[in-house]
Structure formats: structure tokens, C-alpha cells
Amino acid sequence: MAEFKMNVPVVQKDPLITVDVDPANPLPPGRYRFQLVVIDDANNESAATVLDVIIADTQLPTAVLDMVNADKAIVAPNVAAGSAFFLSGARSSDVAPGKVKAYRFTLIEGPV
Incomplete structure (x- = not known):
């Protein structure tokens, strides 16, 4: 412990x-x-x-963002320059009986 x-x-x-x-x-x-x-x-x-x-929050929905491959398997978030990639919010959830109805993806910061 x-x-x-x-x-x-x-x-x-x-x-x-x-x-x-x-x-x-x-x-x-x-x-x-x-x-x-x-x-x-x-x-x-x-x-x-x-x-x-x-x-996870016990009242509000919880957003989970992953990088996935074409088969939707979670992968490390490393991408070769010039390559496309997939982002997924599929593991996001809401407290039952609620359901997630929309996913808002936003690029919020550039290279650091």
C-alpha cells in the first residue's frame, strides 16, 4: 500500500x-x-x-482519447512525419443510463 x-x-x-x-x-x-x-x-x-x-467521474461523462490503428487496436501515440493516424474516443463513457452522444476532437496545441 x-x-x-x-x-x-x-x-x-x-x-x-x-x-x-x-x-x-x-x-x-x-x-x-x-x-x-x-x-x-x-x-x-x-x-x-x-x-x-x-x-472516472461518478456524475459527468468521462472522455478517453486513444490513438488506434486501422483495426481499432490501441497503439502508442508515435507517428512518422507526414503520416495520417487515427484518434478514438470509443472508450469514453457516461454513467448509466446515460450515453455519450457526440465526440468533439480539437487540436489545441502545436509542436512543443
Whole structure:
């Protein structure tokens, strides 16, 4: 069990970790990115891998944006210059019995 703070690593020997949430101060709805680096017995560090976790709202719809291939499988958001790509909001949801009725995609920032 661990309480995560932004940009503060939690190091342990067990590969499974519980992300504890304070009921008085829960994570607000949105997308959170977690990172994992593993260290071997020779102290070599792996490249980092990341996982996006979506905390869904219990009243409002939750938007989820993915990059997908032509078969609609989720892929890493890396694109060769000059290539077209697919964006998908298919994993977005609403609290039942509500349904998502529209998807508004907007490019909001250029190269950084």
C-alpha cells in the first residue's frame, strides 16, 4: 500500500503495489500517468514505461482519447512525419443510463 505524491518515486521489492486514496482527499477525475522503472541486482535501470489511469467521474461523462490503428487496436501515440493516424474516443463513457452522444476532437496545441 502506498500513497503517491507527484514526482516522488515509491520503491519496493514487490512488483504489485496498491495505490491508496484518502477518502477525505480523493484523486479528482481525470487522467493520471504512472511510471515504472525496474532495477536489477547489478543496479542496472530499465527504460521507463508509463501507464495512463483514468479516474472516472461518478456524475459527468468521462472522455478517453486513444490513438488506434486501422483495426481499432490501441497503439502508442508515435507517428512518422507526414503520416495520417487515427484518434478514438470509443472508450469514453457516461454513467448509466446515460450515453455519450457526440465526440468533439480539437487540436489545441502545436509542436512543443
